[in-house]
Amino acid sequence: MTITQFAQDIYILDDQRVREFLILGRDHAVLIDTGFSDTPILDEVRKITALPVQVILTHGDGDHIGNLSQFKECCFHQADEAKINPTIPFHSLKEGDIIDIGDYHFKIIEIPGHTYGSIALLELQHHWLIVGDTVQKDGPIYMFGEHRNLDQYIESLKKLANMKEQIRTILPSHHDCPISPDYIDYCLEDAKRLKDGQLESSPHPKMPCREYRGVHVHFYY
Ligand SMILES: [Zn+2]
Numbered sequence: 001m002t003i004t005q006f007a008q009d010i011y012i013l014d015d016q017r018v019r020e021f022l023i024l025g026r027d028h029a030v031l032i033d034t035g036f037s038d039t040p041i042l043d044e045v046r047k048i049t050a051l052p053v054q055v056i057l058t059h060g061d062g063d064h065i066g067n068l069s070q071f072k073e074c075c076f077h078q079a080d081e082a083k084i085n086p087t088i089p090f091h092s093l094k095e096g097d098i099i100d101i102g103d104y105h106f107k108i109i110e111i112p113g114h115t116y117g118s119i120a121l122l123e124l125q126h127h128w129l130i131v132g133d134t135v136q137k138d139g140p141i142y143m144f145g146e147h148r149n150l151d152q153y154i155e156s157l158k159k160l161a162n163m164k165e166q167i168r169t170i171l172p173s174h175h176d177c178p179i180s181p182d183y184i185d186y187c188l189e190d191a192k193r194l195k196d197g198q199l200e201s202s203p204h205p206k207m208p209c210r211e212y213r214g215v216h217v218h219f220y221y
Contacts, residue, residue, distance in 0.1 A: 003044065006021075010104075011048055013035070013045075015036070017063065018174060021171065025051070025104075028052045028054055029049050030053070030054050033056075033058055033064040033132075034065055034067055034068055036066045041070070056121070057075070058118065058131070058133075058173065059080055059083075059119070059132050060076065060117060064173065065084055068088060073088055074088060074089075076090060080117025080147075081117070083117070094108065107122045109122055112153075113152035113154070114153055116147055120132065120160070128171055129171065130171045133173055135179070136179075138217060139219060141217060141219050144220050150191065154188065154195060167181045183216070186215070186217060187216070190214025193215075199213060200213050
């Protein structure tokens with residue numbers, strides 16, 4: 001696990017597969033996502049802070065929710081409850097909720113599609129967008145199987161594209177980080193090509209999906 005400081009009181013935990021974000025407040029810390037189940041995430045967090053930790057999940061995929069039971073409570077969008085099946089108390093997040101942590105203020109943006117309960121967190125003063133898996137450089141972005149919806153995904157990217165004046169930096173969970181807000185448009189263009197059947201594809205060797213190669217990003221669909 002590599003731990004880097006992104007900004008004052010903000011740390012990125014990255015195991016080269018998926019990353020989590022830790023934000024330190026005055027009396028508690030917020031951990032955004034908990035990684036794979038083979039990651040001792042709480043031990044990693046304790047290398048940085050002894051504060052009580054509130055967990056917020058960008059979405060309910062398995063690489064973002066490992067070891068959730070080590071925490072006292074968590075917050076996520078209710079539409080991913082079936083994927084997460086929380087064994088700890090949870091609070092539901094919705095569009096427009098504000099999460100105050102120290103000097104930072106994050107607004108919840110609903111971006112369903114990659115999963116029905118996917119959310120992004122927009123920091124209102126620094127214009128950072130923690131976006132989960134919805135916007136990435138290169139990908140693959142997983143869009144096959146249950147709990148995914150390509151039409152909703154396209155609408156959510158349009159929504160983010162319309163907010164671009166408020167977004168300066170994108171912090172994705174996978175691959176390069178940070179990336180430019182231009183990747184919202186790139187993912188949107190390729191997602192539309194995917195929907196319109198314009199992308200070349202080949203069967204994935206292991207998973208029940210095909211790999212579609214876009215101009216900027218590829219999808220498992
Ligand atoms: Zn992921």
